[in-house]
Amino acid sequence: MRTTNRTLQAPRPRRGRHQRRMPLRARDLAVGYAVASAATAASLVIPVVTPVVYVGAGIWFSRHLSRRVRWTLLHNNIQDVSQTKSRLILTWPVEIPALIGRVALIRHL
Secondary structure, eight states, X not given: OOOOXXXXXXXXXXXXXXXXXXXXXXXXXXHHXXXXXXXXXXXXXXXXXXXXXXXXXXXXXXXXXXXXXXXXXXXXXXXXXXXXXXXXXXXXXXXXXXXXXXHHHHHHO
8 A cells, every 4th residue: 555645744724714613612712711710810919920910811702703703895995894893802890791781681581
């Protein structure tokens, strides 16, 4: 039996217009929010680390959500996306519980 390079290669990525996105689940957001809140509260012991942990958690939420949210063509410009992400990074303790509530309500209905 003869093996070729093609059989040893990794599978090709999906081709098409859009990559498949993972569904946005309220449970995943709630767990992430609890971990980020606990890390921020624990970092209050060392005040120098608190801003780094706070902003790091906001960046993580921004990256985590951007992989699951599809932007409409109307709002898919650099200004709207950067404004939304920077607002999420700075105000994640308020924005994420509101988002968890909206996702849970939409999934329930």
